[in-house]
Amino acid sequence: SAVISQKPSRDICQRGTSLTIQCQVDSQVTMMFWYRQQPGQSLTLIATANQGSEATYESGFVIDKFPISRPNLTFSTLTVSNMSPEDSSIYLCSVERQGIEAFFGQGTRLTVV
């Protein structure tokens, strides 16, 4: 299994500001994933973060809005930039064990006011 520490667990932010979410894994992993889960909705993949290369973004998500860092095999950050109330959501980081199981951080509950 993989243990993932994600922080902050929650935050309330002013619109126009930025928030950086951190995700630390207890073992080395090749790919890390960032998801968004809006109320009553499924998890939507924002991007895939590989160490040593730029993140791969899904349709509807862009690097300027959600810059991602992946400095090593155990750590990643997601920044939500220039926030608006529409960005209020739960953000989750995830790693996967070769198609067998996905492990998630505890999530960051973001409210933008």
Place this chain on the structure above:
Amino acid sequence: RKEVEQDPGPFNVPEGATVAFNCTYSNSASQSFFWYRQDCRKEPKLLMSVYSSGNEDGRFTAQLNRASQYISLLIRDSKLSDSATYLCVVLSGGSYIPTFGRGTSLIVHP
């Protein structure tokens, strides 16, 4: 059409009832299937994998129907603690990026 579809529910059942959820997927190349459980305000956690031959874990039975492209989850003898959202997850064709359904909410009442 969404890649993975689930009835969002909620399914509201009494303790002891049997309840079943279905999940359909659109990509015929999908290879791996899972059910995850998500409690309120918590992250999703793996409940069980779904094998081609079907599999059972205590009160939970998962089945796969490739011809009709759906998977199912059956819960027998429902407990209050089974109340949660059940997410269907699909991996397709060599990708390690899971696609999630929106989840089915289950409420088990006394």
